[in-house]
Amino acid sequence: MLIDGATADLEQENHRLRAELQAQTQELRGSRARLVAVGDAERRRLERDLHDGAQSRFAGVALQLRLAQRAAPPDSELARTLETAIGELYAGIEELRELARGIHPAVLSQRGLEPALQSLASRAPLPVDVSAPLGERLPEAVETAAYFAVSEALANVVKHAGAGLVAVDVRIEGGRLEIDVTDDGCGGASLDAGSGLRGLADRVGALDGRVWIESRPAAGTRVHVEIPLARPALPSPCRRFLRGA
Secondary structure, three states, X not given: OHHHHHHHHHHHHHHHHHHHHHHXXXXXXXXXXXXXXXXXXXXXXHHXXXXXXXXXXXXXXXXXXXXXXXXXXXXXXXXXXXXXXXXXXXXXXXXXXXXXXXXXXXXXXXXXXXXXXXXXXXXXXXXXXXXXXXXXXXXXHHHHHHHHHHHHHHHHHHHHHOOOOEEEEXXXXXXXXXXXXXXXOOOOOOXXXXXXXXXXXXXXXXXXXXXEEEEOOOOOEEEEXXXXXXXXXXXXXXXXXHXXX
């Protein structure tokens, strides 16, 4: 009887410890997701501040310079100086726009993932074929993670792959958003190679997502990303533990 009682006590203690570990694991996942959400919210705020503040002010300065140029004598040194200043100002505005897009693209918030990826592809220095017939808006955190996953994968291709073509395929399968970024470059990519793909995996992992890489030398690279569209509920032992049962 003493042995049976000790066994029962041990099983109960093991159950309690498993429930506690599950609860702590879930809390860690939740903390990671909250940190990502806070970072994304700050990105959106910075993008709005840049667009509504600095960009608007510089556009106003450009207009004033244009008015001053029209008032200057034609073909004068002043007119030429103003034209140079206007050109530099517009170049600066475009650089600011690129910076704002890198922080958080407005098109992603306003129109969704597919238009944002098409816009990203149009600015790439090599051909990028995007297929993302989603037909619906996804959770904001999922759209943001997916966009920056593709953005980081494309940046890695441009920096390291020597590719001539990239294909981006985005689809919904079994309650998950699945993404494939495939290139025809030199291969050899790795999450551990310091290529920036590690950050991609960390961001996706904060949403309980996963990243795989298939990359053989001289055979191109495929980055595969899966992101759940809904975060899983706590397992029942965790719920009992959190309630103090």
